[in-house]
Amino acid sequence: xxxxxxxxxxxxxxxxxxxxxxxxxxxxxxxxxxxxxxxxxxxxxxxxxxxxxxxxxxxxxxxxxxxxxxxxxxxxxxxxxxxxxxxxxxxxxxxxxxxxxxxxxxxxxxxxxxxxxxxxxxxxxxxxxxxxxxxxxxxxxxxxxxxxxxxxxxxxxxxxxxxxxxxxxxxxxxxxxxxxxxxxxxxxxxxxxxxxxxxxxxxxxxxxxxxxxxxxxxxxxxxxxxxxxxxxxxxxxxxxxxxxxxxxxxxxxxxxxxxxxxxxxxxxxxxxxxxxxxxxxxxxxxxxxxxxxxxxxxxxxxxxxxxxxxxxxxxxxx
Numbered sequence: 408x409x410x411x412x413x414x415x416x417x418x419x420x421x422x423x424x425x426x427x428x429x430x431x432x433x434x435x436x437x438x439x440x441x442x443x444x445x446x447x448x449x450x451x452x453x454x455x456x457x458x459x460x461x462x463x464x465x466x467x468x469x470x471x472x473x474x475x476x477x478x479x480x481x482x483x484x485x486x487x488x489x490x491x492x493x494x495x496x497x498x499x500x501x502x503x504x505x506x507x508x509x510x511x512x513x514x515x516x517x518x519x520x521x522x523x524x525x526x527x528x529x530x531x532x533x534x535x536x537x538x539x540x541x542x543x544x545x546x547x548x549x550x551x552x553x554x555x556x557x558x559x560x561x562x563x564x565x566x567x568x569x570x571x572x573x574x575x576x577x578x579x580x581x582x583x584x585x586x587x588x589x590x591x592x593x594x595x596x597x598x599x600x601x602x603x604x605x606x607x608x609x610x611x612x613x614x615x616x617x618x619x620x621x622x623x624x625x626x627x628x629x630x631x632x633x634x635x636x637x638x639x640x641x642x643x644x645x646x647x648x649x650x651x652x653x654x655x656x657x658x659x660x661x662x663x664x665x666x667x668x669x670x671x672x673x674x675x676x677x678x679x680x681x682x683x684x685x686x687x688x689x690x691x692x693x694x695x696x697x698x699x700x701x702x703x704x705x706x707x708x709x710x711x712x713x714x715x716x717x718x719x720x721x722x723x724x725x
Contacts, residue, residue: 412484412688414491417446417460424448424455428474437536438462439472446472447492449484459488461496461504464531468496470506471537483685489518490651490685497553504553505532507546517682518649520549554613554647558655561608561621563598568618569610570594572642581709582677584702601625607663611643611652619647622656624663627673635670641686653686661690665718674714677702684712692716 417425425448429436439460446460456476461468470492475484496504505528508515512522525548532538561569574588589597601608601623611619620643627636639660641653664672674692676683696713703709 411451412456412479412487413450414487415448415450417443417448417458421448421450421455421458425458425472425474428455428458428476429472431477432474434472434474435537436472442471445496447488447495449475449479449488451479457484457488459485459492461492461501462532462535463496463499463501464529466500466502467529467531468501468504469532469535469537470504473511481679481681483681483688485514486518486649486682486685487689489649490654493553493649494651497555502553503529504551505529506549507538508549509546512547512549515549516645518551519646520551520649521646523548523550551649552646554619554650554652556611556613556619556647556652558609558611558659561610565610565618565621566594566598567591569608569621572618572621572644575645576642581702581704581707582680582683584677584704584709586704605667607660609656609659609663611647611656619644620652620656622660624660624667635668637664637667637669637672638675639664639672641683648682653682654690657686657690661716661718669718671715671717676712676714677704678710678712684714687714687716690716 422443426436442460442462445463446458448455449457456479457474459470459473461470473485473488504520506515506520527550528538528548570589570591573583576583577585577588606624606626608621608623610621613619620641622639622641625638625640627633627638639657641656643652661672674683674687676687692714693716694712695715698711698713700708701711
């Protein structure tokens, strides 16, 4: 259903639908009037199926009212809303995001937030109604720093950082079916193979020169008839997730594939991975296959989703 989803700034005519969502999710609308105009809605036709907003004071914002229609959950709607809002808030000068949650710590961690103590919550939010009147004392406080970055072609000097990001995914997630961390020798071989084949690698670098994520292009299969079909990888550092960085990294490999005259790209996504599904759907990829229980990691059977995009430029078939 994500192909029919449209994200839009919240308007007065959406408010009734937003109120229904908040009621369904058991979330308070206390103080929402002042924050409503900062929010975004997810629309299926004219129907509001998702909402997110924040209260903003200077460079800090308190994220609130994230709600998704029950029929649209686990389809990446929340991740798309959060990524879009982050871009909007960043453009408005927001640099620090805060929130309280009782049920979604793991999900927000996947989006780049970290648990902090209540004492770290800025003074401007200590007296906020949601903090004192609604959120129970057991709610977790979470924080995320909005990052500034640029995407550029990777160099040999970037390989240790690329390996670190990849190895975190290997050791701590099921988003890759690799089970052994990549050492310096293996990373050097990986880099040499891409240099020899001309398959592009990109990194996202912040203003302090830290590598936040990377993407790489590769062949889908080795047989000659697959020569116009590619597969790709996109990995983010834990603190960089949910900040919209995956989008330019994905766009970079899509443009590189077009430059090589390739016809289509395929994303092979280990499930569950709502952020990756949402990232690819927003870039025009469509689900084209589902392989059940084809991998076993951390003692559990894992499915793979296949998503595909036909690139705009047609190759000269030879």
